[in-house]
Amino acid sequence: MKIITIGNELLRCKAEPIAAINGEIAGVAGEMMRALTDGKGVGLAGPQVGFMKRIFVVHVEGDEPRVFINPSILETSQETGKYEEGCLSVPGVWADVIRPKSVKIQAWNEKGRPFTLEVGGILARVIQHEYDHLEGILFIDRLPEEKRKRLLAKMEKTAVKKRA
Numbered sequence: 351m352k353i354i355t356i357g358n359e360l361l362r363c364k365a366e367p368i369a370a371i372n373g374e375i376a377g378v379a380g381e382m383m384r385a386l387t388d389g390k391g392v393g394l395a396g397p398q399v400g401f402m403k404r405i406f407v408v409h410v411e412g413d414e415p416r417v418f419i420n421p422s423i424l425e426t427s428q429e430t431g432k433y434e435e436g437c438l439s440v441p442g443v444w445a446d447v448i449r450p451k452s453v454k455i456q457a458w459n460e461k462g463r464p465f466t467l468e469v470g471g472i473l474a475r476v477i478q479h480e481y482d483h484l485e486g487i488l489f490i491d492r493l494p495e496e497k498r499k500r501l502l503a504k505m506e507k508t509a510v511k512k513r514a
């Protein structure tokens with residue numbers, strides 16, 4: 351599976367609900383999990399591999415690998431926190447993002463089983479980042495404008511250097 355990067359318009363599109371959780375979807379989830387491990391990431395969403403469906407996979411250290419299909423965020427905490435984020439689709443860019451500290455989410459796993467999860471910490475952080483991908487939102491969109499412009503300009507400069 352090839353991970354697409356910023357500039358590809360698919361990252362800006364809203365993903366569609368999955369109509370049936372079948373063997374094909376379970377296969378995609380497995381492939382996404384492998385791509386996540388290969389990319390040394392903590393989360394990967396369908397649109398990042400050009401699969402425009404509402405699915406993401408998460409694997410943070412100390413926790414089991416998790417698959418979220420057709421997720422709904424039910425609640426987020428009032429309390430927010432700052433944490434440095436990166437994204438496999440925005441290579442080389444890291445920045446502090448402010449988000450709610452905890453989240454309650456409902457979804458289905460790759461076996462078609464529904465579950466509800468209420469979590470904080472890094473898991474809550476990654477879930478919100480991945481959920482954003484399903485809406486066509488990238489973490490850099492959540493930065494102050496000046497900071498975002500600076501990071502994008504720096505990224506463009508690095509890309510030009512690499513091409514040269």
Ligand code: NI
Pocket residue numbers: 436437438439479480483
């Ligand atoms: Ni990402």
